[in-house]
Amino acid sequence: MENFDFYAPTKMLFGKGKAVCLPEEMRPFGNRVLMVYGGGSIKKNGIYDTVCGILKDSGFQFWELGGVTPNPKIETVRAGIAMAREHQADMILAVGGGSTVDCGKVIAAGYFYEGDAWDVVKDPSLIAGALPVFTVLTMAATGSEMNPTAVITNQAVHEKQGVHSSHLYPRASVLDPTYLYTLPAIQTAAGVADIMSHIFEGYFKKTEDAYVQDKFSEGILKTCIKWGPVALTEPENYSARANIMWAASMALNGLCGCGKEGKWSCHAIQHQLGAYYDITHGVGLAVITPAWMRYILSENTVGKFVDYAINVWGFPRQPDEFALANMGIDATEQFFVDCGLPVTLSELGIDDSLFEVMAKAAVPYAQLDTQAYVPLHEQDVVNIYRACL
Amino acid sequence: MENFDFYAPTKMLFGKGKAVCLPEEMRPFGNRVLMVYGGGSIKKNGIYDTVCGILKDSGFQFWELGGVTPNPKIETVRAGIAMAREHQADMILAVGGGSTVDCGKVIAAGYFYEGDAWDVVKDPSLIAGALPVFTVLTMAATGSEMNPTAVITNQAVHEKQGVHSSHLYPRASVLDPTYLYTLPAIQTAAGVADIMSHIFEGYFKKTEDAYVQDKFSEGILKTCIKWGPVALTEPENYSARANIMWAASMALNGLCGCGKEGKWSCHAIQHQLGAYYDITHGVGLAVITPAWMRYILSENTVGKFVDYAINVWGFPRQPDEFALANMGIDATEQFFVDCGLPVTLSELGIDDSLFEVMAKAAVPYAQLDTQAYVPLHEQDVVNIYRACL
Numbered sequence: 001m002e003n004f005d006f007y008a009p010t011k012m013l014f015g016k017g018k019a020v021c022l023p024e025e026m027r028p029f030g031n032r033v034l035m036v037y038g039g040g041s042i043k044k045n046g047i048y049d050t051v052c053g054i055l056k057d058s059g060f061q062f063w064e065l066g067g068v069t070p071n072p073k074i075e076t077v078r079a080g081i082a083m084a085r086e087h088q089a090d091m092i093l094a095v096g097g098g099s100t101v102d103c104g105k106v107i108a109a110g111y112f113y114e115g116d117a118w119d120v121v122k123d124p125s126l127i128a129g130a131l132p133v134f135t136v137l138t139m140a141a142t143g144s145e146m147n148p149t150a151v152i153t154n155q156a157v158h159e160k161q162g163v164h165s166s167h168l169y170p171r172a173s174v175l176d177p178t179y180l181y182t183l184p185a186i187q188t189a190a191g192v193a194d195i196m197s198h199i200f201e202g203y204f205k206k207t208e209d210a211y212v213q214d215k216f217s218e219g220i221l222k223t224c225i226k227w228g229p230v231a232l233t234e235p236e237n238y239s240a241r242a243n244i245m246w247a248a249s250m251a252l253n254g255l256c257g258c259g260k261e262g263k264w265s266c267h268a269i270q271h272q273l274g275a276y277y278d279i280t281h282g283v284g285l286a287v288i289t290p291a292w293m294r295y296i297l298s299e300n301t302v303g304k305f306v307d308y309a310i311n312v313w314g315f316p317r318q319p320d321e322f323a324l325a326n327m328g329i330d331a332t333e334q335f336f337v338d339c340g341l342p343v344t345l346s347e348l349g350i351d352d353s354l355f356e357v358m359a360k361a362a363v364p365y366a367q368l369d370t371q372a373y374v375p376l377h378e379q380d381v382v383n384i385y386r387a388c389l
Numbered sequence: 390m391e392n393f394d395f396y397a398p399t400k401m402l403f404g405k406g407k408a409v410c411l412p413e414e415m416r417p418f419g420n421r422v423l424m425v426y427g428g429g430s431i432k433k434n435g436i437y438d439t440v441c442g443i444l445k446d447s448g449f450q451f452w453e454l455g456g457v458t459p460n461p462k463i464e465t466v467r468a469g470i471a472m473a474r475e476h477q478a479d480m481i482l483a484v485g486g487g488s489t490v491d492c493g494k495v496i497a498a499g500y501f502y503e504g505d506a507w508d509v510v511k512d513p514s515l516i517a518g519a520l521p522v523f524t525v526l527t528m529a530a531t532g533s534e535m536n537p538t539a540v541i542t543n544q545a546v547h548e549k550q551g552v553h554s555s556h557l558y559p560r561a562s563v564l565d566p567t568y569l570y571t572l573p574a575i576q577t578a579a580g581v582a583d584i585m586s587h588i589f590e591g592y593f594k595k596t597e598d599a600y601v602q603d604k605f606s607e608g609i610l611k612t613c614i615k616w617g618p619v620a621l622t623e624p625e626n627y628s629a630r631a632n633i634m635w636a637a638s639m640a641l642n643g644l645c646g647c648g649k650e651g652k653w654s655c656h657a658i659q660h661q662l663g664a665y666y667d668i669t670h671g672v673g674l675a676v677i678t679p680a681w682m683r684y685i686l687s688e689n690t691v692g693k694f695v696d697y698a699i700n701v702w703g704f705p706r707q708p709d710e711f712a713l714a715n716m717g718i719d720a721t722e723q724f725f726v727d728c729g730l731p732v733t734l735s736e737l738g739i740d741d742s743l744f745e746v747m748a749k750a751a752v753p754y755a756q757l758d759t760q761a762y763v764p765l766h767e768q769d770v771v772n773i774y775r776a777c778l
Contacts, residue, residue, distance in 0.1 A: 001566075001631040003404025008397060014648065015392025177390075209628035212612050212635045219604025227600065239598035242390040246601045246648070255644075259403065259635075 001210045001259040008253045010146045011172040014246065016238070018174050019050060019136055022093075023058035025172040029132045030090025033062040034083055036104040038096040040066065042138060045182040051095055051136055063087045065107075068096065070281075071274070072103040074154045077117045080107035084131065091132040094170075098142025101135050102150035105168045108133045121152045121163045130167040136174045139183065140245040141191035141282060143198065143252025145173035160275055175249065177241035185232055189339040190282030192228040192244065195251045196221060196332075197285040201264040202257035204296075204304060204373045210259040214307075217256045221312045223247040228339060262373055266292050268366035269381055272358035279348055286341040287348065290333035291387040296374035297325055305329065345388045355385040390599045390648040397642045399535045400561040403635065405627070407563050408439060408525055411482075412447035414561040418521045419479025422451040423472055425493040427485040429455065431527060434571040440484055440525055452476045454496075457485065459670075460663070461492035463543045466506045469496035473520065480521040483559075487531025490524050491539035494557045497522045510541045510552045519556040525563045528572065529634040530580035530671060532587065532641025534562035549664055564638065566630035574621055578728040579671030581617040581633065584640045585610055585721075586674040590653040591646035593685075593693055593762045599648040603696075606645045610701045612636040617728060651762055655681050657755035658770055661747035668737055675730040676737065679722035680776040685763035686714055694718065734777045744774040 013021045026033070033055060042048040055062050065080045084092070084107060094104030108130040110117035120126045135145045144150065148168040153160040180188070203217045223243050230240035250256070269292065270284040297305055302321045309315045309328030318324050336343050345351075359381035363369050368376040376384075402410045415422070422444060431437040444451050454469045473481070473496060483493030497519040499506035509515045524534045533539065537557040542549045569577070592606045612632050619629035639645070658681065659673040686694055691710045698704045698717030707713050725732050734740075748770035752758050757765040765773075 001404070001628065001635075003407060005410075006401040006403060009400075011398075012395040014395060015390070018392060021394075209632070211616065211628075211632045212608065212639060215608025215611055216605055219601065219608055222604055223601050239390065239600075242648075243598070243600045246390070250601060250605075259631075 002207055002261050004258040006254050006258050007166070008146060008169075008255070010170045012146060012175060012249065013172055014175045016176055016178050018176055019054055022054060022134060022136070022172065022174055023060070026060065026091060026093070026134055027058070029171075031060050032088055032090045033060050033093050034065060034080065034087065034089040034091075034107070035062045036065045036068060036080060036092060036094045036096070036100055036107065038066070038068045038100045041182070042095055045179075047095065047136070047138060047179055051093075055093075062093070063089070068100045068103045070099050071151075071153045071160065072099045074118050074121065074152055076103055077106045077110060077152060080104070081110045081117055084111050089131060091134060093134045093136070095136040095138065097137070097139030098144040101137070101142070101144040101170070102152065104133055104135070105130070105144070105150040105170075106152055106163065107131075109165060109167055118154055121154075121161050124163050124165040127165040127167050130165075133168070133170045134172050135170045136176075136179070137245070138179050139187065139191055140180060140241075140248040141194040143249055145170060145175065146249045146253040158275070160271065173249075175245050177238055177245050180231070180241045180245060181236045183235070185235075185340060186280070186283075188231050188235070189228070189341050190280045190286070191248065192224050192282070192339060193286040193289075193336060193341055194282035195244070195248045196224050197266055197282070197289055198251040199256055200289060201267060202260055203308070204301070205260040205262045206373060207260040207262075213256050213259055216250070218311045220247045220251050220256065225312070225335060232339060263366045263368070263371035265366070265368060265372045265374075265376065268362045268368055269384060271365060272362045273350070275361070276354050276358060277348065277350055283341060283348070286336040287343055287345060287388050288384065290329055290336070290343065291384050293329045293332065294326075295380070295384050295387060297322070297329070298374070301374060345385070352386065352389065355382045359385065391596055391650050393647040395643050395647050396555070397535060397644070399559045401535065401564060401638065402561055403564045405565055405567050407565055408443055411443060411523060411525070411561065411563055412449070415449070415480060415482070415523055416447070418560075420449050421477055421479045422449050422482050423454060423469065423476065423478040423480075423496070424451045425454045425457060425469060425481060425483045425485070425489055425496065427455070427457045427489045430571070431484055434568075436484065436525070436527060436568055440482075444482075451482070452478070457489045457492045459488050460540075460542045460549065461488045463507050463510065463541050465492055466495045466499060466541060469493070470499045470506055473500050478520060480523060482523045482525070484525040484527065486526070486528030487533040490526070490531070490533040490559070491541065493524070494519070494522055494533070494539040494559070495541055495552065496520075498554065498556055507543055510543075510550050513552050513554040516554040516556050519554075522557070522559045523561050524559045525565075525568070526634070527568050528576065528580055529569060529630075529637040530583040532638055534559060534564065535638045535642040547664070549660065562638075564634050566627055566634050569620070569630045569634060570625045572624070574624075574729060575669070575672075577620050577624070578617070578730050579669045579675070580637065581613050581671070581728060582675040582678075582725060582730055583671035584633070584637045585613050586655055586671070586678055587640040588645055589678060590656060591649055592697070593690070594649040594651045595762060596649040596651075602645050602648055605639070607700045609636045609640050609645065614701070614724060621728060652755045652757070652760035654755070654757060654761045654763075654765065657751045657757055658773060660754060661751045662739070664750070665743050665747060666737065666739055672730060672737070675725040676732055676734055676777050677773065679718055679725070679732065680773050682718045682721065683715075684769070684773050684776060686711070686718070687763070690763060734774070741775065741778065744771045748774065
């Protein structure tokens, strides 16, 4: 096991009706709140009214920044910082999915930075402090509600950039599984693919003896496999929503990836797809992942894929390790199909015209040629894109 | 899944040589440290010299309270509070196992309380603040390094009392697996039994759909089963020590027990053994657990024991559920035997003379008659003690 720090100080308020516990967590920090949310689904499903009611009943003053988009934009962050300053906000409350939470985090950090907010995204060492951030989650996918990361897009310079800082941990996050009941099926499915990908990126690593982490990882994958389809066929199944929601937070709070060496592969490859085409993150990952798995399967990696096939999918051990490994990979792909996710680029209307351009950008993005589980060079990434057609 | 709060704000500094990272975590709180430790094993194995060297090199002033015993005494806590006040300590550094950490926590809390320290143990609502606590762990068992709990003994009133308060979370804990290399085998084994018991207490609960938690629990049990024996036969096997050490923290930081209803059973039954006989906590648990499992096995619980036998021990499914359940229980007992742990009270020199007295105290201690996984009345607890003879 490699040396690591594990730090996850966000207080998680989990369960039906837990939003009522927010005021107690927020009150020590003041009573002026900038509430950040997305495209308005929270106004249709009643979450907006619930949260506003709770804030009002508890005597908080709040101002609203709506309209945060998927792949949240630096312009929205700038607008949020201006509003927070204008109203002397004491804290940020993000009500939404990962994009909304990410946007709220960078507003919180940019608030104390005198220059342009894009500077802190590019160089998190400039973040010397942040307004306290609270979240009410309406998606299960990114894990942003329990980690110190945000991803912001700057279309003016064609960049989408992740930012990490210990100042970005939310203070408290409300996870009410009933808030997922009205989620469109494609978002539920894409969320499950995103959760699984977060696990795959840590599970398939060179470090072989991080056993606790591997068992936790297998547990989260099994959770997705068992409960994802239930959430899709019975959107109001509380057990399904609760397990998927909790799995999402656990998949990217450091628990499963700690003590392991190396960088992520599929996210870098999908990241470039997202930069050039308007596709949902989790959908892109569902396409890339099985192709990547088949591409890196070799004498060196087959043992880990055998573990995966046995421990996650429950296939019986058999003498032909490669056959067993491929059974696990095929099961992964079929699972995404069964969840209603596309598993080819063609289904997404993407052809091979930008493969070289994207591959050229993907390799340095995560040092895939030196830091990946299996090193990948430009031609490798092109080959993986091609296998996804 | 039941509603829950999950909160684990301790920064975990994990790995070989990580004690050097302590000063950075401690410095924001001052430079006057009360260092608390146990019976002196840290002076033999070099950990004392390492930690003192790091403190000195970083310019900390420190005073020492050694001699903390297993089942730490309120007298030691009082002495620590007096020392901390005399030297105007800014923080507590506990170097040792769970007992030392527990003692350090209550010193930290008692520092700000004007009355007697036993008051805050009996009534944690009196804890309005605490000195920051840091730990350097030399055992893998109690999980105290990452949770807000301490257990203190007051011999004058024949009481051993647990105390929980959000002020008691350590700020940061150093977990260096090499610090376990010199641990006596019986302590390693008792630690493994303690870790497994913490999991059993959460795993065998009425709540059936806390799937993520159950998978995490099974992962920690498998970690103990795989790596415990390795740590016993190869005390300097880093992978074994690392996985057991991390499993211990994960077993009692809320991760595996959250979202589930009901109180613990075996700890209450063992607690009374500990009150009347001088036995190690983990050893008592190894004796009680298999007997408790057999006693509560019924039509109502057999499904959970079947899950346990299959998912933890890897037994194949078979039509006779009770046979399968008993295979899991027998495997548990045999595992403790193989670890060199006693599995009968007779081996510990304990006869039946106090069974009724202990049972009478065990039931109200954890409301076993109403809140346990399977309700237990006095006669049930006597029967379990008797099955351990």
